[in-house]
Amino acid sequence: MASRSGKGGGSRRVDIPSTGRTETRRGSKPKSAAAKKPKKAFKKSSRRKDSRKKRGSLLGVFVKGAVLAAIWGGVSLGGVIGWYAIDLPDIDRLSAATRRPSITLLDRAGGVIATFGDLYGRPIQTDEMPQTLIEAVLATEDRRFFGHFGIDVIGLARAMWVNLKSGRIVQGGSTITQQIAKNLFLTPERTIRRKIQESMLSLWLERRFTKAQLLAIYLNRVYLGAGTYGVEAASAKYFNKSTRDLSLYESALIAGLLKAPSRFAPTRNPELSEQRTAQILANMVAAGYLTPAQMKNAKQAMPKLKFSKAPPRSTRYFVDWVLPRISGYIGGADHDLVVATTLDRTLQKNAETNLVELAEKEGLQADARQAALIALSPEGAIRAMVGGRDYGDSQFNRATQARRQPGSAFKLVVYLAALESGMRPEDTFQDAPVTVEGWSPRNYGGTYVGAVSLKEALARSINSVAVRVSERSGRGRVREAARRLGITSSLPKGPALALGTAGVSLMEMTGAYAALANEGEGVWPYGIREIHSSEGELLYRRAGSGPGRVIAPGNVARLHDMLSAVIALGTGQAAWIGRPAAGKTGTSQDFRDAWFIGYSADLVTGVWFGNDNNTPMAKVTGGGLPARLWREFMLVAHQGLAPRQLPGARLVATTPEAFSAPAGIVVEAETSSGEREIHPGAGFWDQLMSGIGIGR
Known part of the structure; x- marks a missing residue:
């Protein structure tokens, strides 16, 4: 084949320089595949090296970032802990008093009237508690208590899962240690701050205590209802026994x-309590502490709970009066107290029942919307207060x-x-x-009867005579006598x-009359006999007190006679109780107050009717509703008691002629030979039957 480069060709070939690509010429053999492999392996190795360098660089960045994050996280956590630790409560409060001392009030017979404050039992150790109590608590409150470090991570995770599934909070993850921290150091508020502080305190508690x-x-510190704190107080309250003696149930x-x-x-909901107890027994079975048979036996052995009935509601008047007086006898107390009072629960119930019945049946009809009653022993011990x-x-x-006007009750x-005088x-x-100093008092009814004896004037509550007597005796002497009898009002x-x-107050006036029942010895009404600590230590005991003699013996007898006539034939006939008794009615101007205060040898009682806003009643006098309430109360109060002569009715005089003995009063006089000679006066009841007349 002839060549194109010969002279006779019309065109010629142009060679393009190679640019790195291998050109295969015609007639030459191609390079084998084996010859190409070394270059490809070299390229892959280079890529792997580059990849390793990149990964190492990323790992280094990650490690550095993690270290920095850890450092800053630690700093931040430390800052948070420091911030919340600034106002952590003082841990010394764990052993400090965290409650009000409890006060238990007892009535005259030793029965409990009421309990106030926080009831704490004596602290006891776990080895003194029945194992069933510890197991019941752990099965319900913290099954992993002996395994965690104060925070139960497993329990917390479980609670979160259950709450998420339920869409609401149905479980809590707090351990017993966390509950101690919350109950003793923190408030119940649900905040992040409180939760963090709770966890911090829990860790501290776990490190400090076993x-x-x-x-x-x-x-020993947890609240268990009915005012009780700690298992020992709860055991005594609910079962009247020590924690050591608790049964499984x-x-x-x-x-x-x-x-x-x-x-x-x-004490509040027996049915719910029974259901809850059954759930606790089931928890103990689930935790492996009980068998189903033991749970069944425990339910069958359920004790019958008997709780004392609540005292009469009106007892609260007495309680409110007596509580503030405790500190006056023993100062500030930081321990539990047991206060023995003078209140007679039977008389209290009698007083409340009769007062409410008469006030609601007839008092409201007569526009007398309120009433009060107080009863004292002759020595001043308060037996009832409504x-x-x-x-x-x-x-x-x-x-x-x-402070109400006593009216004629002040005539004593x-x-x-x-x-x-x-x-x-x-x-x-x-x-x-x-008329005195331009003031002209009127008698009730506006009538006058002429000459009357002091005895008759008091029995008929004649105002004109009382004013004349006061003016002749001297107002200063009257005020001095009032102070001596214990009336402190202006x-x-x-x-x-x-x-x-x-x-004046009803208590003041009733205390004044009590001096007569106490044979002339002054009376300061009181409500506390003894105060003990809860351990039995005697802190206070009343040992006779009062101003001493405030009425001479002869005048005690005379006033007995004069005030007895009020009930027998005077304005207080509605108060007749069929035994020796004396008293006086009282009615203030426009029938705003009605009183009756009287006494026997055993009891002194004062009664008041009226309205808090001082509006007039519908002609209610002391001889009406007050005298009737006094009678009803005194009749029940004297059931089973033999009639007795009024104290001080037997007078001792130097001569029979020392004064003309009030009717019915026996005078004992010493003769020249030293023998006692009895001179009975005219028959009291015979003289009264001659008729005195009746006023208000």
Whole structure:
């Protein structure tokens, strides 16, 4: 084949320089595949090296970032811990007092009236507690208590999972240690701050105390309903026994109170308490502490709970009055107290029942919307106190706090001053219009009867004579006699003092009359006999007190006679109780107050009717509703008691003529030979039957 490069060709070939690609010429053999492999392997090796370099670089960056993050995270965590640790509570509070001392009030017979404050039992250790109690608590509150470090991670995760599935909070993950931290150091608020502080305190508690100590702290301080703190107090409250003696069922019941003590307390809801106890027993079976057979036996052995009935509601008037007085006898107390009072629960119930019945049946019809009653022993011990119709409606104590005009009930003081100035019961005064310093008092009914004896004037409650007697005795002497009898309220200086226009309390006036029942010895009404610590240590005991003699023996006898006539034939006939008794009615201006205060040898009782807003009643006088309530109360109070002569009715005089003996009073006089000679006076009841007349 001829060559194209010959002269005779029309074109020629142009060679293009190679650019790195291998050109195969015609007629030459191609390079084998084996010759190409080394270059490809070299390229792959280079790529792997580059990849390793990149990965190493990324790992280094990650490690550096992680280290930095850890450092800054630690700094941040430390800052958070420091921030929340700044206001952590003082851990020394664990052993400090964290409650009000409890006060238990006992009645005259030793029965419990009421308990106030926090009831803590004596702290006991876990080795003193029944194993069933510890197992019941752990099975319900913290099954991994002995295995965690204060925070139960497993329990917390489980609670979170259950709550997420339920869409609401149905479980909590708090351990017993966390509950100690929350209950003793923190508030119940649900905040992140409180939760972080709770966890911090839990870790500290776990490091500071053993598990047994933590469990003891928990069970000795936790609230268990009905005002009780700690298992020992709860055991005494609910079962009247020590924790050491709790049965399996009783242990489960107490453990069940931990979740909601007020709701599950057997004193408040026995049915819910029983259901909750059954759940605790089931928890113990699930935790492996009990067999199903043991659970069944425990339910069958369920004790019958018997709780004392609540005291009468009106007892709260007495309780409110007596509680503030405790510190006056023993100062500030930081331990539990048991206070023995003078209250007689039977008389209290009698007083409340009769007052409410009469006040609601007839009092309201007569526009008398309130009433009060107080009863004292002759020595001044308060046996009953009702400060109003209903404590729930009004806590104002009308027996001690109200200052009302006693009206003619104050005449006891006026006539005592008269006797002390030398007057005698048989002395006569004119019942006629009288004007003193421009003031002219009127008798009830507006009538006058002329000459009357002091005895008759008091029995008929004649105002004109009382004013004349007060003016003759001297108002200063009347005020002094009132103070001596224990009346501390402000007294007016004008002539109206004689008619009881000063505002006084029912307790003051009743205490004044008690001096007569106490044979002339002054009386300070009191409500506390003894105060003990909860361990039995005697802190206070009343050992006789009072101002001493305030009425001379002869005047005691005279006033007995004069005030007995009030009930026998005077304004207080509705108060007749069929045994020796004396008293006085009282009615203030426009029938705003109605009183009756009287006494026997065994009891002194004062009664008041009226309205809190001082509006008039519908002509209610002291001889009406008050005298009737006094009678009903005194009749029940004296059931089973033999009639007795009024104290001080037997007088001792140097001569039979020392004074003219009041009717019915026996005078003992010594003769020149030293023998006692009896001189009975005229028959008291015979003289009364001759008729005195009846006023208000």
